[in-house]
Amino acid sequence: MALDAAGGGFIARNKLWTEAQAEAAARVMALVEEHELRTIRVAVADPQGKIRGKTLTPRAFRGAMADGLDFTTAQFNFDSAEGIAYNPFTSGGSLAMEEMEGFPDVTLVPDPATFRILPWVPKTGWILGDMHFPDGAPVPFDARHKLKDAVAALEKTGHSYVAGLEIEFTVCRVLDPMMAPEHMGSLGLAPEPPKVEPLFRGFAYQSEAHLDVADELLGVLADHCEALGLPLRTMENEMGPGQLEFTFDVTGALEAADNLTLFRSMAKQVCARMGLHATFMTQPGLPAFFASGWHLHQSLSKDGRNVFATPEGSGALLSPTALNFVGGLLEHAVEASVFTTPTVNGYKRRKPNSLAPDRATWGYDNRAAMIRVQGGPGLSSTHVENRIGEPAANPYLYLASQILSGLDGLERQLDPGPMEHAPYEAVHRPELPKDLYAAVEALDGSAFFRGHFGDTFVDWLVGMKRSELARFEAAEPAWRDAPEAVTAWEHREYFTRY
Known part of the structure; x- marks a missing residue:
């Protein structure tokens, strides 16, 4: 043929x-x-x-x-x-x-x-x-076009973007699929989520015993990743009940976004065939379940060389190029929130002492910071990890927002300032939006992202998110009384859809 x-x-x-x-x-x-x-x-x-x-x-x-x-x-x-x-x-x-x-x-x-x-x-x-x-x-x-445009803009400087993926998600056993006609929902009302129990007990970070309980599933997912050419590196038991973390080796930006799109779909489909339910919702509305994140590892290369790395003995953790790139990530973190954390539920992570950032900070190997520097002098693997993302984020928009922000840092030679040793106490740093309402307002007023993505795109995305928020507000008018609680609307909206 x-x-x-x-x-x-x-x-x-x-x-x-x-x-x-x-x-x-x-x-x-x-x-x-x-x-x-x-x-x-x-x-x-x-x-x-x-x-x-x-x-x-x-x-x-x-x-x-x-x-x-x-x-x-x-x-x-x-x-x-x-x-x-x-x-x-x-x-x-x-x-x-x-x-x-x-x-x-x-x-x-x-x-x-x-x-x-x-x-x-x-x-x-x-x-x-x-x-x-x-x-x-x-x-x-079409978000894939936006990422390709961002990659093209960066490549005009002679740099290529390198991304490594680290995504957390939750797997449960399905007890009742809730498939009766009255559970189907309607336009604007997600189907009733299935009744489930966790795949294994929590809390136990990186428990080998939990990995053994999940061995059949992990083996199947690993085999499928291999067959699909997805560059799987590690599979880990994360903190909470049924919570897993998969990491993927570095690729270019478009390949990374395509890979994550395929992986999330594959994991959900394969789990469903095994009587399980995989969700990339950040914080399921179930007792004792733990919030998941999507940490994006990133660096730049030029002529095949990692330009974030510094020579051995230099005493510098990051190159000037890397410092400027980090400066851009910090500069635009607030207005990029809709891209990194696009759901109502994703903001449940953003609180002090939660292994998730609440301010636009950076630090060396510090999991409280938004930008975590990994590596050091003489290490070709030196890069930065942005810990702000949620697993449900659109990968094309998440990566595009990072590339454009970092590129602005390069072009304006932005200084990220000193690293933070206690990021949750860094009150001089910008506070990240605490909810999707604030994130949408920040994007709506962003001259930077309007300049790169266009008014048509930003107005459309803001309108999409306001529609989502209007349905949330109608269903949960008292949510501000307990803003950290996962509402019934959130669990129904996201647990099955993502």
Whole structure:
């Protein structure tokens, strides 16, 4: 089943693939034929970072690899529980963009570099793509485009972004799936979450006994990561009941975001097939469950060399380039909160003495700081870890916000100031937003992110989050009386969806 690269389809006509992608497309079609695949899932990451897609036959897939795939824009009108944030059937209901009126179709263009054969589904392929308008222009709300733009801006300076992933999540055994019709919810009301029990007992940080209890699952997930080419490094028992942490080796920015998108989806699907439930919700609304985070390890390289590292004997922990990059991360941490922590629930982590930051701080190997420096003179692995993120974050927007913030630090040679030895006591440092309301206001007023992402994108995302917040406020009007408590709305909204 050879791909006719000279067929003059939508992709070739609009020059939407590089030469390398076109060559990879031919290899993809050869794999479809060689492995006798019966279906291929063509997917896209939605605004919440979850996967939406269609399942194609090989014949239809061949057409999609030339002309793309018709795909609805509805996902850009829905908030986190399919609540209609923007009504495209009303005047101005889609941010006054004619291209978005009436739930129109756009074209999903597969990226051949993302193709995989799924190891848990017989004879099934998978590929991720980007959304384009009929004239070939990128759909401005597609987060994968935003990350590619940020990478391109950084690469103009001669630097490449390097990311390592460390993500925590919770796995439970399902006792009652809650599948009766009255549990299904509706548009804007998430389904009733399943009744569960933790996979193992907490609290016991890095317990080998807990890893043994989870051995069957861990073995399956490790095998699938290997088959998918996901660069898994370690699997650990984190602090709370049923809480796990997976770490992944360093890659480029786009590959890292694609990998995390696929991993989260894979973990949830595989767990469901085993009678388990995996959630990337930060703080489940269950007694004694512990909050999870997503720590993003990052550095820059130039000509294959880590430019954050310093020579042995220099006495400097970080290079001047790294210091400026950290300065940018600190400078824009407050206004980036919607990107790093996009849910109501994610802010339950942000409190003193919680292993999560509450201020824009940095320190050496200090888990209370937002930016934790790891490495030192003579170590080529020197990098910084941002501990601010939640596991439900859209990976494309999280990484893009880091790249743009760090790039601003490079361009303006921002000084991060002295490191903090007691970050929770650093009252001179900016306090991070304590809830999604404050984070949305910070992003709405951000000239920096409006300048990079555009007013159309920022206005749209702010509107999406305000729709989510309006549903939260309607369901939980007294939440401010106990702001640290996980509400019933949060558990229903996020436990299953993320």
